[in-house]
Amino acid sequence: MQLTVTDDHTRSGWLDQFDPRLRLLTALLFALTTVSLQQTPLLLLVLAASLLSALFTGLTGSLLLKRLLAMEGFMILLLIMLPFSVPGDSLFTLGSFSASTQGLERVLQIVLKANAIVIMLMTLIGTLEPVVLGHALGQLRLPEKLIHLFLFTVRYIGVLFDEYQRLRMAMRARAFVAGSNRHTWRSFGWLIGMLLVRSLERSQRILAAMKCRGFNGRLYLITTEHWQRRDSVILSILSLFFLLLLLSDHLL
Known part of the structure; x- marks a missing residue:
């Protein structure tokens, strides 16, 4: 990033x-x-x-x-x-x-x-670095939910892109070739739908893992930066x- x-x-x-x-x-x-x-x-x-x-x-x-x-x-x-x-x-x-x-x-x-x-x-x-930027925003007293959303987005946007790449590879393995026709648009519609479904499933697994580690809805920002x-x-x-x-x- x-x-x-x-x-x-x-x-x-x-x-x-x-x-x-x-x-x-x-x-x-x-x-x-x-x-x-x-x-x-x-x-x-x-x-x-x-x-x-x-x-x-x-x-x-x-x-x-x-x-x-x-x-x-x-x-x-x-x-x-x-x-x-x-x-x-x-x-x-x-x-x-x-x-x-x-x-x-x-x-x-x-x-x-x-x-x-x-x-x-x-x-x-x-x-x-994205994490440093998130900590700086937290120290400036910006809303915690906004900072959490930013940090999660930075962390998992690459994961979602990897998931998209796997789905596209599966489409190419089935000899899919994009064109300007109904089949192409329907295929891309299914692609976006599957990406949303898998993203939801992954988010649920991540939330369960975070709760197992004691997550209570708040991320504690630990930083060594000091205003001089x-x-x-x-x-x-x-x-x-x-x-x-x-x-x-x-x-x-």
Whole structure:
């Protein structure tokens, strides 16, 4: 589940010396600040800051490009339609539709904000081990049920994928070839149904095993991480920097 970086798979050791809660709070403040900014130069500044952070962490360019392309593919329809739906000065026309300069500026802002936030999240949170991230969320007093759901999802999503792979292998062993016909869609429907049934059965076995080990509905998060003075200093400095960005955006 951890992001793949460089040759040794991690060069984020300089981040590991800080409390994970600091990384979560920094990512949250960065996202809130970036979303609030409206000036393009400041958005370019935060994008450059996120790219530098990813570079120092050791995230490879190919990994960043792959993740960003997945996000851009999701946003492509919005980015295409927005210039034609925002009123303003006409930039060019396409048939009976007119694209506005204000709409194009809005598209640029959305692209800069989304990329800056995603890159920073990959840098600060994506390089955390899932268990460490769950413990940090618990120390921040987030709802226990939400944390349990996150930890169980991380733990068993690979198990469900393995189950899906076994079912697909069984289908291929029976000479199943996917196509655009009724038999294919019915077969995939049975596949999804069997995956749900087996997931339910496995969840019941897991719950029974946990009850045998004294599970009472609560997971106790044991961690050796301690908030230090340097974490408070860094958080204060970053908060001041984000505040200056917001003030600059308001004054420009």
